[in-house]
Amino acid sequence: MTAPPPPVPPLSRRALLGAGAGLALAGLAPGGTWAEAGPRRGGRIRVAGIASSTADTLDPAKGGLSTDYTRHYMAYGGLTEYGPGLVPMPALAEALDTSDQTLWRLALRRGVRFHDGTPFGAADVVYSLLRHKDPATASKVRPLAEQFAEVRATGPHEVMVRLAGPNADLPAILAQSHFLVVKDGTKDFSAGIGTGPYRIKSFRPGVGTTVVRNDEYWKPGKPYLDEIELIAIPDEVSRVNALLSGDVQLVMAVNPRSVGRIKASPGHAVLETRSSLYTNLIMRQDGLLPTGNPDFVLAMKHLLDRDLIRRALFRNYATVANDHPIPPWHPYFRDDLPQRAFDPEKARFHLRRAGLEGLRLPIYASPAAEGSVDMASVLQEHAAQVGLRLAVNRMPSDGYWSSHWMKHPLTFGNTNPRPTADLVFSLFYKSDAPWNESAWKDERFDRLLVEARGEADPARRKELYGEMQGLVHAGCGVGIPVFITLIDGHDRRLGGLRPVALGGFMGYAFAEHVWWGA
């Protein structure tokens, strides 16, 4: 088995591994009875996510909510998967080889079968990748799939992928839940036929999903559980109550305020996942808006009281950010960039230089962007002290993304963790990206982005991504105060949990890794 080229420098990968292990230990330390016991087979658990509706789907391309991703990782297998530190590891593709980052040869695992007995092969991969390009699929990752210039079976277990341009991150991209492999020709996904660790026993949109162990799963010994029932409890208090009363064994998205209750219960613990999730202030750069003035942008960035936001809004379950989307534990994080601090004097200076003192501006926040309403209030207070009058408009979650996000001079956005630096930069910062939230344009940044994407040498990539962090930090109309830590709550008898920086529930893929130690 040939491993894929490591896309990150080995040194930082080790460092990250160490950090991850440390976190996991910290999570277990206060009395982990199951920590010593190894994996064991059997058991049945119930798990509660945060949202479930009639829009629930078993089509990986359409997955829109955390509950969807979790369900998809249960039923389907991917070509690659995320190892520690988000390093892509081979899965259904045993090897991904390339010499120029454009033409990729995927050698597929043999002897794998779908839940209905059909053997897995090249045709399934071709179908699974190309369907994202069809608008009728309504794939959430269609913009990403556009780079698949050609996907062709070159043998029953070999696929050739030719990209529109070089991209060293292909293995990491393919590990996302949307690119999980479905059976060739599938149009109706209600049965959830995949190669994943669990088979769908029942699936009722908006109600719940029950899966049972796939005894033919290709990883020896895995998965461990007999059955998992996945439901969603939207109300956070009810979700934590369900955990504490023993009705569910694992819950996602615990509010920092509830952590104390969970820790007080002898049978329960929390799993902290430091992620690159952030809620950001967006200052539109297009048109003749005052928010497009570089001095205004700097003034606002200096008005963000990051320590206060981390402490008061997130009860320290957050990490201070530096106005760019790469978190400190990322292998490509640039550590020589000075941390921007809360500085009303500098803010006043920039505001005066922009000639915008006494300006009155509406700012739009919504519970849809986690923490933004409180951030807006804090910002309003501090802005008033330097002569900027912000009027906070609190919008309902419903319809916020379609009607307000990026549509006013000052709004808030919320960006989920992405597996690679390239993805977050391409989706949210490239000049012509549809979600270039502040309409920031920087030619140098765009050039660096393309160069870094095609670069195979990790050291050179780190350099390129470092410069891009500097550009975003200095000029982009986006203020990022903190990265939000994700908190899951679980029964102590549930073993095998560790943080995966992509999201709660071990990056939504907990199902094949955990065991029940009761």
Add this chain to the structure above:
Amino acid sequence: MAGTADMAAGTGGAATALRLVLKRLGAGLVTMLLVSAVVFTVSSLLPGDAAQETLGQSATPEAVAALRQQYGLDRPAPERYLRWLGGLAAGDPGRSLVANMPVAEVIAGRLPNSLLLAGLTAAVSVPLALLVGILSAMRQDSRLDRGLNIATLAMVALPEFLVATLAVLAFSVELRLLPSIAMVKAGAGWGETLRSLAMPVMTLSVVVVAQMARMTRAAVIAQLGQPYVEMARLKGLGPARVVFAHVLPNAVGPIVNAMALSLSYLLGGAIIVETIFNYPGLASLMVNAVASRDMPLLQACAMVFCGAYLLLVLAADVVAILANPRIRQG
């Protein structure tokens, strides 16, 4: 005496009731048509449509256009409405845009749950409310009455989410007696179903018992001051006989009306209880439909709630006519 008058008027009462039922059913259809038009118009004023909500943050113009075409949202609004109406007239409420399933199937998965919850709550709360209301009317201004008054007022004032959350903390988290989430399972026995529904039923009962009991008390007291009650008392009838044989038939109109209103609330207004106990009922389905702008599903839910409401009010009126000798003859 009252008995013979009842029998003589029996046929006249049935005819009156039948005429009323037919008239009301006709008016009901018109009402539902109007309601559907209003729901359609108002919901199309909401920001975003099903295509945008489905794609959420990842709604690029091309993706939205493709999905709109797939959902048929590229057609003009009046055409979509008429098409839906035509389908409904033919007995087909259409397909849910978001779930990609026939609406009838989606509703069929949830309606029995809502009916079960409403039915159980009614079975608990109606007798309880009658008992509390009548008792407190008969002992008007006594200590018992005042105690019951305070209790029912407090129950009306307590928000459901508080009752539900406190119940969960007490019975699930601390005592571990009842499940904190109400799961309905196919093939679960009655015992298990009742256990998992105990807290939702209790929470809903707290709200509706109080309302119904207060209406019952008021209606009975209003009758107790009438001359015919005094007459009955002077004849030497006991208080129970007076209330059940003479007062109740006259008070039944407002009482069943209050009950119809409370019970219709159980179907559509159980949203908070459904949310807290994670119970898959119709109310949360409708909220889903609004949030995802799933018009056919939203309309179907609105029609079910509207129809149930009209039927309950109609049933209340029929009961009132059949029970009350004076209206019966009119």
